[in-house]
Structures are given as structure tokens and as C-alpha cells.
Amino acid sequence: MSTSNRRTVRRPGGRSARVQAAVYAAVGELVSEGHRDSVTVPQVAERAGVNPTSVYRRWGSIEALMSEVAVAALTGDEPLPDTGTAVGDLREWASIIAADITRPERIVYLRAMVGARVGIPGSCPCWDVRLTQADEMLARAVERGESVPTVTQVLDHVIAPLYHHVVFGLPVDDDYTHRLVDEVLAMSARVPAPR
């Protein structure tokens, strides 16, 4: 569902594309103006110059909309690192993510997303994107014969601590990021990594 969602979202045509662009821009504006914790569908609709009903019909809730904008914002077309080793790929990938999510406007945005995800447990679209990216890098490592952790381990022990630190205001730098990568790679020596 999130895959087809992303496909639909990325290349909509005509009126649909204009609505989407206006709504995304409205979300970005509202968040950057400091309405980080309280963006509502009616606010977004007003700012975008569309009917709230259109927003509800297409996105269902402010949470779904904000998650989608987050995914759209974070999945630029930057290629995944391909350095020839798992440690090289994961360090570079984690550094790119850390640099991205520690930008002030991104921090505000992430916190707004956290605020909006109330009462909606389940899959988080950003998480799914990271999962797909990690899977691709680890699959290449396995083909090279490297011993690697699972995709889930990489997400739990590299991505989760990075996002945790950002949203709770703890410091994140390259030393921290690379240490997380080295530590998850150390796991694959002991915990069997069924892929």
C-alpha cells in the first residue's frame, strides 16, 4: 500500500498534481512558521486554497498527510552509497541521514510528525523507506560474501537511535553515527543473521 501510494504521489498529473503541490507547500510553510505541533487539515486546506474535503478524501488525516510529505521530502533522488563494503555503505548512508535530520527545519518537521502520529500505531512511511534502502545495501554485501546484520537490526540500532536523539534533543554527529554502524556490524558476528 505504501509503495503504490508513493508511486501515485510522485507522478500525479493535472489538477491532482496542482492540489498535491499546493498542499505540500502549505504543510511546509505552516511547519516552518512554527505551527509545528498543531497543523490541522482545515489550516492546510485554507493555506493551499483547496477544500478541506479534498484533503480528507485524498489523505484521510493530517497524520497521513504529514507522513507523506516527510517521505517525499526525504526520498530525494540521491543515489545510495556503493563503496564496496558494508561498513563503508552504512557509514555513508547513516551520515547522510544524520546530516539531513539534524537540519533545524527538519527537526521542527520531525517533531511535528511525532505530534501528529497520535493514536495511529502501525507502519511509519519513513521507516519503510529506510528499510528498503538498508535492504539494498545489505543485499549487495551478502553477494560479496560479507557477514552482515539483518535489515531490522540496522534499522533498530542505527536509524532508531539517530531519530530518537534528534527528536529528544540529544546531540548527533558523525562520530556517534559511525559508532552506531560499527556496533550493529559487531552484532552480526554473534547473532545469526537469517536473510
Place this chain on the structure above:
Amino acid sequence: MSTSNRRTVRRPGGRSARVQAAVYAAVGELVSEGHRDSVTVPQVAERAGVNPTSVYRRWGSIEALMSEVAVAALTGDEPLPDTGTAVGDLREWASIIAADITRPERIVYLRAMVGARVGIPGSCPCWDVRLTQADEMLARAVERGESVPTVTQVLDHVIAPLYHHVVFGLPVDDDYTHRLVDEVLAMSARVPAPR
């Protein structure tokens, strides 16, 4: 500073104690009423029946106040697990934390705290409490001659993913919690754990 803070906070006397109790209660009420993302000092002061100036003088900011309430709420007087092994202690400890932070009222509260921690990077009081707890259990394990990860590794690879999952609405259960503990213990086999 956070230690003396906690001491002051726990056993204040007279008027100071009444102000603190009223302010804590006001924060709890406002959060539980759904003002999770937008609690302000004036709101808290009004609800508590105290002067906003008193709140600012004592706590400085809504962020500091909310963090303090969170610490007060999470540091009940429950004893730390002492099962005789690091894996037993850490699994039980992580399960207690997971059960606590997945309660609906706690999730709302945590998200409010995330929303309030804008532009205030640095130490997070909840994090400091967990660090002290992990340190005590790991010190006992080291005395028993067990090979254990560092306190920082336990926080980064067990506590951070748990909080991350809760605030981003991803599922948390005992299987997940125990897996995180087992994985961080596996690290200590490879990564030297200087304590």
C-alpha cells in the same frame, strides 16, 4: 545539576511543595485533555492558580517543566531488577520501561515532551535517569565477572529504539524488547567495552 534538581523536586516543603504539586497536576491535566502539543507556561499557571512569573522563575521554560514532570512520573520508587545475570536484569528492566511508555497516557505525554523540546539540544533528564539505572545493573554484572556492553551502548541500542518506536507509533512488545537486549549483549563479545 539534574540530581540536585530531582532532590529538590521530590521533597520540597510548604508553599514550594504546594506550588509544585499544583503545577505538576496542571501539566498532567492539560496533557491528558489533548493539549499535548501546545502546553504553555501561562496555561499551566492559570490552571494551577499560580502566577506565570513563579513558574518561569522556578522552571525557566515549559520544556524544563515538562521534562521535570516526566522524570518525576517515570522515577517511581520501583526497585531495579536484580536477577543475578545481566541478561535477566536488562530484559526485566526493558520490559518495565516498555510497559510504562506504551500506556496511552504516557504516549501522549512523551509526544508532548518531544514537541516541547524545540531548540533545546543537550541532556534530556529521562535519558540521565536511564543512564544511572543501566550503570547500576552493569556494575553488578561486572562485579560478577560478566562481559557486558557499556552503559552508552545499552541506552543507544535498547532505550533509544524503544522510545523511538513509541513516539513514531511503531509496535513495541516483549519479544521486541528482549531481542534488543539480546542484541546489545551480543555486541560486548566483539566491541571492547571500556568501563
